[in-house]
Amino acid sequence: MSVATTTARDTVRIATGKSRERSTGSLVFLGLLWFSLFFGVMVLVVLIADTAIAGAGRFDPALVTRYDSTLFPERTGFRAGILGSLWLMLFTALMAVPLGIAAAVYLEEFADSRRWYNRIIEVNLQNLAAVPSIVYGLLAVAVMALIGIERKGIVLGGAIALALLILPVIIITTREAVRAVPEEIRQGSLALGATTWQTTWRQVLPSAVPGIATGTILGLSRAIGEAAPLLMLGLASSVRFDPEGLMSPITALPIQIYGLSSNSQEAFQDAASAAIIVLLVMILGMNALAIFIRNKFQRSW
Template sequence: MSAAYATAARETVTLSAGRSRDKDLRSLVFLGALWFSLLFGILVLLVLILTTAVKGAPRFDMALLTDYSSQLFPERTGFRAGILGSVWVMLATAALAVPLGIAAALHLEEFADGQKWWNRFIEVNLQNLAAVPSIVYGLLAVAFVELVGIRERGLVISGAIALALLILPVIIITTREAVRAVPREIREGSLALGATQWQTTWRQTLPAAVPGIATGTILGLSRAIGEAAPLLMIGTATAIRFDPNGLMSQFTALPLQIYSSTSQSQEALQVAASAAIIVLLVMILALNGLAIYIRNKFQRTW
């Protein structure tokens, strides 16, 4: 009997450690294929990044960041308008999407009745909306701005609406997961001390879920900053030579300027576009790094 218990204990330890005795040829071939796919994808990505960086190396200068685009002097063309336009539209997108997404997630997770058919319908559609192509959100934004009476095309507010619609499902889903990870005992303890459900949510659940919410929100914004299709649908121009100064100002975005420069036949513009791709990649990696820092700095273990 003791031998049987010892064998069962060893098997339990093996399974919990992720090891298995099943090492036949098929499992080894499958494992090798998985590792090969992973390494191949990473290798291709590194080659693309290095090739782009080498091509754009002659244009890693301040003019790339401080000058405007120029067809007459392509060797001095810059992406100042695109960088500032991306910053403006990202700030407006965050102002629109973050409060609405967090509020919707808190309502669905803490207050809504999950047995009602309309709440189940909303939850199913949220999962589907997260996988909808970005150009569809551009079409939806066009219809929305026409509905509210905005006739001028290519405005900062229009771009913010398109990108806010794009990342709103992501923010709602990640916020719900962060709120769901808060232990139930915290809610029950607060309610037992006489707090209302709203006070419990506002003072206990939401602060405990902030690291997960911030991480998901920043990752959603890092996705939006590289999108070009929704901005094209709302009529965003690419040859803007001024800085945006408000929500009702016209703007261009860095991905759109990169697309426009790579489609030109002039070699100098393509070199500048390669350098701008690295700038955009650095911006995205900085946002992802900020998300990782917030998660590691403020996450709690329950």
């Protein structure tokens, strides 16, 4: 038996983790891997459990149906924040999804990547995805000033900030989804006499729907947890009415949580913990929807 085969066999055994003759080094390494996994998961579990226990006393209807209350801390609710966040998500999606998909389709199907301006757009997109969220808040403040809207803390401003925030994510995931559509589909369509536009609209985009939907929802579930850019836009911490239009002043769930968690009264801190769980449930719900859409509409070629 040559040296090479022995080594190869050992490697296979170690890699599958089933070898009985493991060296100390590999055991230590395996231990480290387990520890890393354990550490990451445990921190998360402990955090969520701790929050859930702190908020356990507040999982009642008042938590989601009532407005915030200064006079009765044990009955304070997050109705305005939950509705505000939902409205923000809707208008964020309305702004970001068409723009994002159009930009991605242009870059994938129409743009000539040898042109300098297209390359600049690509580099910018990659960088934008890594910009801290508060910068998008500043950007949205500038946009609002530019279009001449002076009112602070309204749906429109928040939605612009969050739409800018998730636009790069949507563009990048949509491009991946469009790229995953086999070239043969396009060539077949073109060979039958369809134009590039017809091919894109009738063949490529429908096939890419699962990927686009998944990316969009994951982007939105990032946006729903953001507080920093919304604080920049002056969203109030206390609102006692439901949002009812683009120009309606609102608050958002993360902002209410932020405000209450630093309150010295224990009843408010417990309410904040319960609201964190509500926010987590909302995010998990959105992620579940993304997985559902991906599984239901995925096609294999």
